[in-house]
Amino acid sequence: MKNVCTDQADTWYQQAEQKAAHYFASLYMQVMEKTYVSTLTEDFELWKRNHINQRPWLSLFSRGTRKPDSQDYRRYMRWLDHTGKLDDYLDRSISYIYMRDLGKALDSPDTQTRIQRVVADIKNHLTRSAATTGGGQPEQLSLAGLYRWAQKESIESAVIWLIDKLKDVSANIPKEMNAEHAQRKLIKIIIGVIMHVVEEMDVGISSEERAQRLDEAIRLGYSYGLTYPFIDDLLDSGVLTDGEKELYSSMIRTALLTGVVPELSGWAGSNNMEIIQYVHSELRDAFEYIKEHQRLETQETFFEQSYVFFHSQDIDRVKDLSNKNYTNEELYVPIILKSSSSRLIVRSVISAPIDEGFDHRTFLYGIYNQLADDFADMFDDMNDGAVTPYTYYLKYRDLRSDLINPFELYWTVISHLIHNVYHSNAKTREVILDRAINGLKRCRARLGTEMYNEIMGIFAAGNPEFNRLVQYMVRKADDVDFFDKLLRDQMVTILKNNQKEKEDFQDTIKNVRQQINNQLQITKANGISPMKETLIDAANYSLEGDGKRIRPLLAWVMGVNEYGLQPSTMVPLLRSLEYLHTASLIFDDLPSQDNASSRRGRPTLHQMHNSATAELTGLFLIQKGIEEQTSLHSFDASTVLALMQYSAQKAEDTCMGQAMDLDSKGKALTIEQLNMICFLKTGTAFEASLVMPAILAQVKAPEIEALKKFAYHAGIAFQIKDDLLDLEGDLLLLGKPTHKDVENNSSTFVTILGQEGARKEMWEHYCLASETLDKMSCKTAFLKHLLNYMVSRDR
Known part of the structure; x- marks a missing residue:
């Protein structure tokens, strides 16, 4: 069986290799004859009419038409629309995607109809989005x-x-x-x-x-x-x-x-x-x-193309830059195969019908993208010791006169595509040359003019006149940027920023949580009664558990990072929030309520002592929380009184939510009722953590209302995740028993909507919270990552 499989694999690859070698031989002849020079010179003469524009001198004084940096995504989109460039920008972008990713020919009327439909849809979305939202990342990302x-x-x-x-x-x-x-x-x-x-x-x-x-x-x-x-x-x-x-x-x-x-x-x-x-x-x-x-008739195609793809990558991967004896065929045939196979596979993956036109165009097109990518990455590849046409030419060009200049091959492929594959179609010429000049512009911006000119001196030295024409276009041509490149840049920036923000988020949690833990212990004064000492020990036992401290953490971040309050002045508020929250958990765990056996990875307080001690400890912590609020001496009395009044109202809401929850056991609730219970039980604590620092900072009412709306949806999303974890979670990670909702016959989002429905509801509230955050003047990254944590946590 193994020999049969090996023979089949050899046959697959040899057939593909022969086809690629034939294509390379054709390109090689064109490189040697330099046919691309005269052909593309004529093409550029036609092309530049739409791209080399003499700007009226008055436009230099018009700030409204000045092109913004594309990194400012929404402003850039508005500028394109304002200047009337958005249609052409989207047209060339979508046309290029139809050629590169979908293997379409742009001279097809059906393809043009589809492109225009996509352009209209995207433009409508972009203009509507720009009109209704402010800055920030693209909505689709x-x-x-x-x-x-x-x-x-x-x-x-x-x-x-x-x-x-x-x-x-x-x-x-x-x-x-x-x-x-x-x-x-x-x-x-x-x-x-x-x-x-x-x-x-x-x-x-x-x-x-x-x-x-x-x-x-x-x-x-x-x-x-x-x-x-x-x-x-x-x-x-x-x-x-x-x-x-x-x-x-x-x-x-x-x-x-x-x-x-x-x-x-x-x-x-x-x-x-x-x-x-x-x-x-x-x-x-x-x-x-x-x-x-897979359909039965596409399975062999899928395996064949996948094997050719992997094997060509593997051949290319094991090349050693220190080997000076690779032939041109050994350098280029594998990349023809891997660059085309990666896209040919897609149609077999989705079991699409055979399309000879797609297969032919995609096979010939792949090396164009590969050469463009390798040019952009040549310095990283050189540092990694990777063999690409560019790194190999850079190292051995003076020793090997037989080596093809990959930059010349790149222009040869462009000429071949425009005239031999796409039959000199004007729109194809426009789009491909747009892309080529855009790539060189981006390279010059990335490397700097001096390094870029040095590279061009190496790769373009053989055709100085043609290179002067190209470099003139690179310096002067406008309207060659692409939407997919913008989204790519945005995605890379977002991924990097998200990772950095996530690391900052985790560091903040770790550092501030430790500071909060150090402040929570209730000290025992000398000479106190044994009974009070017992209550303090019980309170400290509950406080010492492995709590997430989300509420005081959030209050610290909002107060210190967002509103500029001094950390030392915030300590009483942080204690108060955790004392009140821990008290609510003690009551929640009691046999008369949820009857939980463990909390924060340890036995619940009533298990360690008894229910009476637990009840009294809960009351004790509530009073300690109020006492801490009266210790906010750095703020004026009226502000502290407003905070205490708000705190009392939230405590009432929490009690009402717990009462409603207990009363609902065994009853079928509506989503509206469950939302109300959920917010009163959980969301109010999130709201308090956001709003109480805002009260201390004397933030204006509209901002506080926005914070409340964010807290409402974030709190419900958090509770739904809790419900899902009760069904799916790991006891060791959660630190409390699972399946308690079923045992207690509680109505939850999972029991009402099912797992799938609960997940959808959680993501709906995630979106509402996220959209509220986008519209708030305070857009701390911590809140964004806290929201992400709420829906992705495993405890």
């Missing part, structure tokens, strides 16, 4: 924006599943790998698969069928895209040893040749066992999902 799209398409479950999967992938990317790069590529593949599926849909498709196919597209996209971080990037990185890479590659080949993922073996004692177990499990599930959704 936020979790709330993603979930709102899911609601529109009725695919909420698939998107919730995807969000959870992406979170797990992010958490399991080894530190030696580029996490942002890996996540971006995975997301890009998912979007690409969705685009292919949408293109395959008939215009009159029912909403139910559309939702089902989009659901499958998301899961298929993730399943295929997962190979990028956990096969391509993992094998490229230094995470695995050489022996482990060989073992891992062998497992992948076996899976592609037999259709069965082998069990893990040979990894005993590896330092990478934990990550390999996770990767093996995820990739096995992904592989099985793709197989299950």
